[in-house]
Structures are given as structure tokens and as C-alpha cells.
Amino acid sequence: MIYFDNAATGGFKPDSVKSAVHAAIEACANPGRSGHKLSIACLERIYACRRALCDFFGGYGYDRTVFTKNCTEALNIALLGALKAGDKVVSTVAEHNSVLRPLEYLSKRGVEVRLAPLNSNNDIDIFALAKTVSYDCKAVIITLASNVTGAFPDIASLRALIPQETLLICDGAQACGHININMKRDKIDALAVAGHKGMYGIQGSGALLFSKRLNPSPVLYGGTGSESFNLNMPEFYPDRLESGTLNYPSIISLGEGVLYLQSRFNENKDKILHLTQKLINGLQNIKGVSVYSRLNPFGIVAFSLGNMQSESAAQRLSEDFSICLRGGLHCAPLMHQALGSDGLIRASVCAFNCEREVDALLVAVNKLASE
Amino acid sequence: MIYFDNAATGGFKPDSVKSAVHAAIEACANPGRSGHKLSIACLERIYACRRALCDFFGGYGYDRTVFTKNCTEALNIALLGALKAGDKVVSTVAEHNSVLRPLEYLSKRGVEVRLAPLNSNNDIDIFALAKTVSYDCKAVIITLASNVTGAFPDIASLRALIPQETLLICDGAQACGHININMKRDKIDALAVAGHKGMYGIQGSGALLFSKRLNPSPVLYGGTGSESFNLNMPEFYPDRLESGTLNYPSIISLGEGVLYLQSRFNENKDKILHLTQKLINGLQNIKGVSVYSRLNPFGIVAFSLGNMQSESAAQRLSEDFSICLRGGLHCAPLMHQALGSDGLIRASVCAFNCEREVDALLVAVNKLASE
Numbered sequence: 001m002i003y004f005d006n007a008a009t010g011g012f013k014p015d016s017v018k019s020a021v022h023a024a025i026e027a028c029a030n031p032g033r034s035g036h037k038l039s040i041a042c043l044e045r046i047y048a049c050r051r052a053l054c055d056f057f058g059g060y061g062y063d064r065t066v067f068t069k070n071c072t073e074a075l076n077i078a079l080l081g082a083l084k085a086g087d088k089v090v091s092t093v094a095e096h097n098s099v100l101r102p103l104e105y106l107s108k109r110g111v112e113v114r115l116a117p118l119n120s121n122n123d124i125d126i127f128a129l130a131k132t133v134s135y136d137c138k139a140v141i142i143t144l145a146s147n148v149t150g151a152f153p154d155i156a157s158l159r160a161l162i163p164q165e166t167l168l169i170c171d172g173a174q175a176c177g178h179i180n181i182n183m184k185r186d187k188i189d190a191l192a193v194a195g196h197k198g199m200y201g202i203q204g205s206g207a208l209l210f211s212k213r214l215n216p217s218p219v220l221y222g223g224t225g226s227e228s229f230n231l232n233m234p235e236f237y238p239d240r241l242e243s244g245t246l247n248y249p250s251i252i253s254l255g256e257g258v259l260y261l262q263s264r265f266n267e268n269k270d271k272i273l274h275l276t277q278k279l280i281n282g283l284q285n286i287k288g289v290s291v292y293s294r295l296n297p298f299g300i301v302a303f304s305l306g307n308m309q310s311e312s313a314a315q316r317l318s319e320d321f322s323i324c325l326r327g328g329l330h331c332a333p334l335m336h337q338a339l340g341s342d343g344l345i346r347a348s349v350c351a352f353n354c355e356r357e358v359d360a361l362l363v364a365v366n367k368l369a370s371e
Numbered sequence: 372m373i374y375f376d377n378a379a380t381g382g383f384k385p386d387s388v389k390s391a392v393h394a395a396i397e398a399c400a401n402p403g404r405s406g407h408k409l410s411i412a413c414l415e416r417i418y419a420c421r422r423a424l425c426d427f428f429g430g431y432g433y434d435r436t437v438f439t440k441n442c443t444e445a446l447n448i449a450l451l452g453a454l455k456a457g458d459k460v461v462s463t464v465a466e467h468n469s470v471l472r473p474l475e476y477l478s479k480r481g482v483e484v485r486l487a488p489l490n491s492n493n494d495i496d497i498f499a500l501a502k503t504v505s506y507d508c509k510a511v512i513i514t515l516a517s518n519v520t521g522a523f524p525d526i527a528s529l530r531a532l533i534p535q536e537t538l539l540i541c542d543g544a545q546a547c548g549h550i551n552i553n554m555k556r557d558k559i560d561a562l563a564v565a566g567h568k569g570m571y572g573i574q575g576s577g578a579l580l581f582s583k584r585l586n587p588s589p590v591l592y593g594g595t596g597s598e599s600f601n602l603n604m605p606e607f608y609p610d611r612l613e614s615g616t617l618n619y620p621s622i623i624s625l626g627e628g629v630l631y632l633q634s635r636f637n638e639n640k641d642k643i644l645h646l647t648q649k650l651i652n653g654l655q656n657i658k659g660v661s662v663y664s665r666l667n668p669f670g671i672v673a674f675s676l677g678n679m680q681s682e683s684a685a686q687r688l689s690e691d692f693s694i695c696l697r698g699g700l701h702c703a704p705l706m707h708q709a710l711g712s713d714g715l716i717r718a719s720v721c722a723f724n725c726e727r728e729v730d731a732l733l734v735a736v737n738k739l740a741s742e
Contacts, residue, residue, distance in 0.1 A: 001409065008401035008410070009616060018396055021620075025389055025573055030379035034697035035682055036689035038372065039379070069440035069575070072593035072615025080592075097602070098593035098615060104602040105592050196616060202396055204440070204575040204618030219590060221451075221476050222443035222469035223702030231468070231475040231704070244443025244469060245380060245567060247575030247621070249392075311406055318407035326405035331594030333602070 002357045004325040007147055007174055007300050007348030010197050011324075013253070017200055020256040024249040031246055032225040042248055049255025050238070056258050057191055058182030059209040066208050066238040067251050071173040072098040073219075074192035074208035077241055078169050079103065079141065081216030082190075085110025087138040092116045092124045093334040094146045098192075099171055100334065103141070118338045122292065124153045130161035139167035139189075144175030148335045148344065149293045150276075150300030152179070159187045167214055173197065177261055178269065178297045189214045195250065198298070198350075200257030204250035208241070216241065268351035272299045275349045275358055282362040288369040292344055299349035305368055310343035313368060317345075321364040373728045375696040378518055378545055378671050378719030381568050382695075384624070388571055391627040395620040402617055403596040413619055420626025421609070427629050428562055429553030430580040437579050437609040438622050442544040443469040444590075445563035445579035448612055449540050450474065450512065452587030453561075456481025458509040463487045463495045464705040465517045469563075470542055471705065474512070489709045493663065495524045501532035510538035510560075515546030519706045519715065520664045521647075521671030523550070530558045538585055544568065548632055549640065549668045560585050566621065569669070569721075571628030575621035579612070587612060639722035643670040646720045646729055653733040659740040663715055670720035676740055681714035684739060688716075692735040 003011035024045075031042035047062065054065040068074040079102040083089060091103055093115050107113045116129030124142065133140060140162055145152040152175065159168060169190040172181065176191075177198025183191055188211075195205025210216065218233045222243035227234045234240050261268070276293075279301045283289050292302040305313045314327030325347045329336050336342065347361060374382035395416075402413035418433065425436040439445040450473040454460060462474060464486050478484045487500030495513065504511060511533055516523040523546065530539060540561040543552065547562075548569025554562055559582075566576025581587065589604045593614030598605045605611055632639070647664075650672045654660050663673040676684045685698030696718045700707050707713065718732060 003400070003409065005400060005405050005407065005410070008404045009399060011399055011409075013396055013399070018393070021396060022389070022393065025384055025392060028380060028382060028384070028574070029374070029376060029695065030574075033379045033702075034376050034695065035686050035699070036376065036695035036697070037693070038374065038382075038695050039376070039697075069444075069618060070615035073440075073591055076591045076593065076614075096594055097599060100602050101592040101594070101604060101614070194616070202620055203399070203401075203616055204621050206615075220444055220447045221472040222447065223467055223472070225702065228468060228700040228702050229704045231471050233472060243447075243472070244441035244577075245565070245574055247440060247618070249573055250575050250618070250621075315406050322408070324400065324405065324407035324409050326407070326410075328406070329599040331404075331596065331599050333600045 002323045004347040006350040012352035014200055014260045017253050017256045021249045021253050024252040049251050052255050052258040057209055058184045060211045063237040064210050066241040068206040070206040071192050071194035074206050076102055076219050077208050077216050078190040080219050082214055083111050088112040089139045090114045090132045091141040093338045094124050095143055096147055097331040123151045126153050126158045133162045137166045139169050141169045143171040145298045147174045148330050148332050149302045150296030150298045155186050174298050195254040200260050201254035202250055204247050205254040269297055271351045279358050286366050286369050302344040302346045310345045313345050323361055373694045375718040377721040379697055383723035385631045388624050388627045391623050392620045395623040420622050423626050423629040428580055429555045431582045434608040435581050437612040439577040441577040442563050442565035445577050447473055447590050448579050448587050449561040451590050453585050454482050459483040460510045461485045461503045462512040464709045465495050466514055467518055468702040494522045497524050497529045504533045508537045510540050512540045514542040516669045518545045519701050519703050520673045521667030521669045526557050545669050566625040571631050572625035573621055575618050576625040640668055642722045650729050657737050657740050673715040673717045681716045684716050694732055
């Protein structure tokens with residue numbers, strides 16, 4: 001089986017990550033809840049992961065690095081926890097439903113939401129976006145990479161185009177682990193992280209990092225092991241946003257993923273770029289195939305195959321060739337609308353994939369195209 | 372090291388659970404997001420876990436069994452997702468902050484919250500509770516076992532005492548896996564499950580099961596892999612309440628925990644009862660020790676040691692005797708207030724503990740008591 005669905009979830013975890021998860025389950029206590037040695041040891045490891053993650057992304061403080069169950073929860077905290085009726089925000093048609101659905105919910109409660117279009121290159125039109133941003137715009141919410149095509153905005157340019165006062169909230173689901181992100185350098189106010197894709201963590205891991213200009217209210221309420229006599233959530237972070245027992249094994253996996261990335265960031269990036277370019281070139285040479293992606297460091301290649309429905313093509317590739325990739329809308333409906341597509345086939349490679357697998361996909365697509 | 376902090380998190384996982392988690396990380400796709408073989412196989416396993424959990428608790432349908440990151444998220448969905456301004460609810464002073472803090476939040480938004488007291492046995496006074504329940508009371512929210520003392524209400528009697536129309540929402544954090552719970556038999560409308568305690572799953576696992584009388588709104592919004600063109604959350608369950616990538620390894624661990632429990636439920640229960648009784652008897656024979664727990668199937672034994680602060684005692688037991696247990700408030704402030712305590716030492720045993728370990732704890736407490 002060839003796994004090219006790494007943008008849905010990373011199909012391969014480094015041995016170091018797997019071992020760390022195993023160890024975290026083997027010697028397991030509830031971090032931050034009890035004062036005994038094992039609990040404190042677990043808490044110290046959680047903090048080490050928090051520090052590693054914050055430093056990796058140039059975050060604004062270890063307390064402003066909170067662990068979530070996935071990138072969606074992180075985005076919900078940043079959006080539902082920080083926006084209120086009367087706020088004006090601008091987002092884009094390239095967003096995933098993890099942004100669009102919270103914004104739809106908020107728009108019914110008095111938040112004014114505008115969406116920037118794509119430009120003629122099918123990239124997010126950051127100039128059109130900037131024009132939509134009024135001086136009193138509270139926040140721009142933008143993905144750092146389209147999960148459909150891998151198109152990615154120039155965040156430094158975007159930041160320069162919008163008012164300093166406007167918060168910049170970024171969906172890092174696809175981008176984290178693949179490109180160099182530094183929140184302080186890029187003046188990003190919130191970064192939502194998926195742990196289980198480019199970060200090499202396991203499912204159940206995610207994080208929200210945020211600046212001192214953003215002070216999200218909780219979306220979940222519960223025990224924190226701190227200020228237990230206070231029936232309100234503590235005012236301080238990270239406790240304010242981390243209710244209930246933390247997912248220790250997943251957090252450990254994310255911390256270990258950061259370590260792994262630190263040692264192989266450039267090597268992995270080069271490999272992904274090489275495989276992506278090879279795949280794009282190969283697909284462009286197949287008659288009937290339209291490629292919707294340009295070279296990108298996320299390993300995402302979206303394409304269509306004649307008039308074949310994308311889900312049918314993906315199913316054929318799975319059943320007849322044992323190649324796993326994803327058809328359909330990829331939870332990004334407005335992106336497809338903007339592309340004029342009703343679904344695309346998306347291959348997403350990672351650094352654990354190899355040229356031979358790309359060749360096999362090209363052979364398979366060729367066969368389907370010539371039927 | 373002796374681990375007696377199983378009410379904070381189960382310190383021992385069955386080999387079958389550990390192996391299943393390992394396998395779930397090894398062969399990993401995003402369930403419900405793609406149509407390829409591996410994704411479908413993962414989705415089928417998620418559904419097998421859903422079925423197992425629903426059947427284990429006599430739930431109201433596989434669609435009404437949703438996975439959460441912990442018991443706290445499950446309680447938040449049941450409370451924030453189902454209660455609105457003007458609703459009257461009754462809860463108890465024995466609740467954990469995972470119930471008290473959401474209720475405090477709701478009480479500021481127009482939900483009328485009353486709390487039932489303890490009776491002279493330090494049990495939840497279900498008769499006083501029932502008297503507080505008016506005919507128009509929307510819901511009773513009650514723990515199935517105090518996480519401080521292990522006291523547990525007679526749910527069948529409680530159900531008979533309150534109006535049929537009143538929803539019964541139960542916090543199963545401590546009780547699940549230890550006692551026989553059947554939602555349909557006991558007319559429970561919502562059961563919040565912690566996966567990582569009595570259920571033998573890993574941290575990051577939890578669930579909410581709910582009846583057809585309860586239709587919670589989401590607390591988190593995002594992609595579901597379904598109805599992707601709909602910018603609102605789907606109306607149907609479980610999708611409506613499961614945004615973003617599911618925590619596949621944790622869910623698998625919970626499903627495997629259910630299997631493990633099914634094969635050893637009575638054996639484990641007998642062992643826990645035996646160890647709990649032995650511990651209570653032993654502690655009662657130590658001068659200066661006051662025991663706050665009666666025999667209970669959750670393995671919880673709370674006690675105080677003369678005038679020694681509970682955290683200090685727990686720290687001494689950890690440092691000098693390598694025994695892990697928890698001092699303090701256990702995130703249940705009103706329970707301590709009702710007990711007249713400002714913190715208790717809590718030992719919590721599980722079926723993986725043994726008599727020798729109980730003896731060691733008794734020796735250690737004896738030494739501290741005679742200082």
C-alpha cells in the first residue's frame with residue numbers, strides 16, 4: 001500500500017515518536033493534578049514539550065502555548081474565545097471548515113465576516129484581502145497553506161499590508177512543520193497547530209500559540225488542578241484554556257515530533273519538494289489530467305482526471321492500485337467553488353515517501369486516463 | 372514505586388490496550404476523511420469502538436455515542452450544549468469542577484442552578500435533592516461517584532424521586548468501568564465517560580452518550596468530513612459533535628478497554644473491593660487517622676492524618692516511601708467544604724494493585740502518624 005494522504009494525517013511516525021508514546025503510556029500519571037514524583041515528572045515533561053513548541057514557532061511565552069485535541073479546537077479557542085458581536089473580521093475562501101464553520105456560527109451572533117477571493121493564479125489574493133480590511137478590522141484569519149492545492153500566502157507581505165492593530169490569526173494545519181514560521185518575526189497573533197500532520201505527532205495532538213494582544217476566553221470549563229476553590233476558570237494561561245486531564249501521550253508525541261523536525265527540517269523539506277515536483281511534472285504529462293497545484297513545500301498536489309469524479313478516481317486508485325489519496329472537497333468547500341471544481345483528487349506526500357511510490361502513482365493515473 | 376492515584380488517572384494499562392494503541396499508530400489514516408482502504412478500515416474500527424461503548428453502557432444508539440478528549444469535554448457538551456437561559460437545574464455539592472465550572476458559567480447566563488447537600492453520612496442527600504427539583508426542572512446533574520470519598524448515590528432511587536421529564540445527566544468520571552451502568556434501565560439521559568481511569572483507555576479518551584431527549588448543540592465547530600458544502604455543523608450525530616480529526620489511537624484504546632472490562636468486570640471489582648476494605652480497615656486502626664470513605668467499588672479511600680496538611684502528607688509519602696497518592700482538593704471544592712475539610716489524602720486503588728502495596732501504605736501512614 002502506498003500512502004499519499006499525509007495532508008489528512010501523517011501516515012508515518014518517526015520511531016522516536018512511537019517510542020515516546022509507548023513510554024508515556026507505560027509510566028503514566030496525571031500531570032498537574034497530584035504532587036507525587038510521577039505526576040511531577042509528567043508535568044515537567046509537558047512543560048518541556050510546551051517550551052519546545054513555543055521556541056520552535058517563535059511564540060510569545062510558554063504560558064501562551066496551550067495544548068488542544070486537534071487544530072480545530074485550537075481555531076475554535078482563537079475564534080470563539082476572542083471574537084464578539086460587533087467585531088469585523090476578514091478571512092478567505094481558501095479556508096477549511098475548521099475556520100469557516102466557527103465563522104459562520106459567529107456571523108449569526110453579530111460578527112461581521114468578509115472573505116477574500118483567489119487571484120488569477122488561484123492563490124489567496126492578499127491585495128484584495130488587504131483592501132477589505134478596514135481600519136477597525138479586529139482580525140484577519142488566514143490559512144498558511146491551502147489544504148486543497150498547497151497554495152500559500154506571503155504572510156510577511158500580508159502583515160505589511162494590513163493595520164498593525166489588526167490581529168493576525170493563522171491556521172497552521174498544513175503548514176506547521178513544513179515551512180519556517182516565527183510568530184514574533186511574522187507578527188502572527190495566533191497560530192493553530194495540527195500535531196498529527198507535518199509535526200509528526202500522533203492524532204489527538206494540537207496546540208494554540210497566541211500573543212499578548214489576544215486573550216481568549218475558554219470554550220471548555222472544568223478542573224485545572226489550580227485555584228480549585230475558584231468556580232470560574234483561572235485567569236492565567238495555560239490553565240485558563242486547558243480543562244480536564246491533558247492528553248499526556250499525544251503531547252509527548254508532539255514534543256518528540258518537534259525534536260525530530262529540528263534535526264531534519266531542511267532534509268525533509270528538500271525531499272518533499274523533490275517528490276512534489278516530480279509528481280507535478282509527471283501528472284502534467286498525462287493527457288486528460290489537469291493539475292491545480294504549483295510546487296509547494298507541503299507536498300500537496302491536487303488534480304482532476306478528465307470527467308472522472310474525484311471520489312471515484314480515488315476509490316479506483318485505492319482498490320486497483322493500493323494507493324491511498326483523497327478525493328472530494330477536503331472540507332474546504334469555498335476553495336473548490338473558487339477553483340470551479342466540484343472535487344479534486346489530492347495526493348499529499350511526506351518525507352517518508354519515495355520516488356518509486358511517485359512512479360507507481362503516475363503509472364496508475366496513466367492507466368486510468370487511458371481507459 | 373507504588374501507584375495509588377488511579378482516580379486521577381489509571382496508572383496501569385492492560386497489554387491488550389497498549390498493543391492496540393501501538394497498532395493504531397503503526398497503521399494510521401484519518402478515519403472518515405478519505406475513501407481509501409486504510410481510512411475506511413480505521414473508520415470501521417472507530418465504529419466498532421462506538422458500538423462496544425454504547426452497548427456496554429446500554430446507550431441509546433451508536434450515533435448518540437460521541438468521542439471526546441476527556442470527561443470534561445463530554446460534560447461541557449451535555450451542559451453548555453443543552454442548557455439555555457431560563458432553564459432550572461439541580462446539581463450537588465459533591466460535583467467536580469468539570470461540572471461546577473460549566474454550571475457557574477451558565478448561571479451567569481441565566482441558568483438557575485441549585486446544589487443539593489450531603490446527608491449525615493456524607494452521601495449526596497438524594498431526598499433533599501429531589502425536594503429541590505421543581506416540576507419544571509430541566510435537568511439533574513449528578514456524579515455517579517464522588518472523586519473525593521467514593522460515596523455514590525442510588526441512581527435508581529433518585530430517578531424514581533424526580534419527575535420523568537427531568538433530564539438526568541451523570542458524571543461517570545469515577546464510576547465508569549467500576550459499576551454496572553445501563554442508561555436505558557436507569558433512565559439516564561447523558562453519561563460522561565472518562566476513558567483513562569476505570570475504563571483502561573489512555574489519556575485523551577472520553578465519550579458522551581446521550582438519549583433522544585437530549586439534543587446537544589456543538590461546543591466546537593469544524594470539519595466533519597460530511598456535508599462539506601454546509602457551513603453549519605451537520606444536524607445529525609455523531610458528526611454534529613465531533614469536529615476535526617478524531618483521536619484514533621485514544622478511541623481504539625477505549626474500545627480495547629471495554630473488551631478487557633467485559634472479560635474481567637467481576638474479577639476486577641472483587642479485587643478492588645477487597646483492597647479497599649483492607650485499606651479502610653488498616654487506616655481505621657491507626658491512631659490520628661480519620662477515614663472519610665466507606666467501602667466503595669471505585670477503590671477510593673480519603674483520609675486525614677492528625678493536623679498534617681494533606682499535600683504535605685502526600686509529599687512525604689511520595690518522597691520517603693515512593694507511594695503515589697493525591698492530597699488537596701481534588702478539584703471538588705464544595706465537597707470538601709461540605710465535609711468540613713480543607714484537603715484530604717486520597718488513595719485510589721485499581722485491580723492491578725496488590726495486598727503487599729496496601730500493607731506498605733499502612734506501614735508508611737503508621738510511621739507518619741507516630742512522628
